[in-house]
Amino acid sequence: MDYKKTVLRQDMCVDDVISVHYFEYAVDFSFSGELHDFWEFIYADKSELVITADTNEIILPQGSMFVHKPMEFHNVRGNGTNAPNSVIVTFSSSTPELFDVAGKVMVCNEHEKACMASVIEAGREAFSSPLGDPYTEELVRKENSPFGAEQLIELNLEMLFISLIRRYGLQSAAHADQPTPNARRRKDEIRLRQICEYMLENVEKDLTSKDLQKKFFISESSLQKLFQHKVGCGAMQHFQRMKIDRAKEMIREKKLNFSEIAQRLSFSSIHYFSRRFKAVSGMTPSEFADSVNSFSFPKK
Numbered sequence: 153m154d155y156k157k158t159v160l161r162q163d164m165c166v167d168d169v170i171s172v173h174y175f176e177y178a179v180d181f182s183f184s185g186e187l188h189d190f191w192e193f194i195y196a197d198k199s200e201l202v203i204t205a206d207t208n209e210i211i212l213p214q215g216s217m218f219v220h221k222p223m224e225f226h227n228v229r230g231n232g233t234n235a236p237n238s239v240i241v242t243f244s245s246s247t248p249e250l251f252d253v254a255g256k257v258m259v260c261n262e263h264e265k266a267c268m269a270s271v272i273e274a275g276r277e278a279f280s281s282p283l284g285d286p287y288t289e290e291l292v293r294k295e296n297s298p299f300g301a302e303q304l305i306e307l308n309l310e311m312l313f314i315s316l317i318r319r320y321g322l323q324s325a326a327h328a329d330q331p332t333p334n335a336r337r338r339k340d341e342i343r344l345r346q347i348c349e350y351m352l353e354n355v356e357k358d359l360t361s362k363d364l365q366k367k368f369f370i371s372e373s374s375l376q377k378l379f380q381h382k383v384g385c386g387a388m389q390h391f392q393r394m395k396i397d398r399a400k401e402m403i404r405e406k407k408l409n410f411s412e413i414a415q416r417l418s419f420s421s422i423h424y425f426s427r428r429f430k431a432v433s434g435m436t437p438s439e440f441a442d443s444v445n446s447f448s449f450p451k452k
Contacts, residue, residue, distance in 0.1 A: 172275035185227030198237035235404035252321030
């Protein structure tokens with residue numbers, strides 16, 4: 153047989169990456185603004201952000217992304233009420249379809265969120281530059297980074313924008329008839345979302361695995377299987393992470409001291425709270441507070 157090769161077409165290409173950031177802001181932070189000759193996207197991971205694109209001020213709700221075009225002035229600040237988190241990535245690309253999604257507030261789906269999480273994870277593996285340092289001008293490679301770490305950043309960024317361009321760009325109508333995920337997957341995703349929303353609503357309480365089983369009529373084994381498959385950890389481990397995320401927000405809001413935060417989040421003692429905080433975040437509450445207090449953007 154006369155086999156012929158098919159050269160795969162690459163519609164979306166990321167040429168290089170300038171910065172990969174995950175910011176945990178204080179409640180009163182504000183960035184004065186900048187412009188540059190490469191692309192940038194910002195994703196509101198926790199709470200809403202207030203951004204500027206050229207002269208337009210835009211509310212970016214939690215779970216939404218905005219893409220800034222090259223040479224577009226932009227800035228970002230909090231809403232003054234809640235302490236937000238964001239993902240910010242800058243990159244170069246000659247893909248013209250990026251202009252189709254630039255300038256839009258786009259609500260990210262689970263696949264797109266997973267792509268961003270993989271970019272952040274691979275960024276930590278590939279580079280020694282702190283992801284929360286706004287002064288980073290050049291990414292510094294780790295000497296012994298895992299195989300393919302940098303390529304995973306590129307691939308996940310490309311998958312992210314292929315998905316966004318299909319949903320929000322000019323090609324969206326052509327792909328409207330694509331098949332939806334199977335019923336079992338949808339059911340699992342809905343149940344996981346419901347459980348996580350319930351956890352978040354009750355993050356200040358002392359929830360147990362049995363509480364979740366009773367509330368959602370789910371067995372212990374099914375609960376753990378669901379979280380291990382979809383989240384990568386056990387249900388209560390995920391709940392502990394939620395508590396520490398909330399503790400970080402409280403620290404950045406600067407309204408309560410550590411003992412009050414521990415009590416508010418139903419930890420048995422300030423010492424247990426500190427141990428869990430360090431186990432999850434790698435820092436003590438005091439170290440995290442110091443890092444937040446020293447956080448500032450360079451003046452442009």
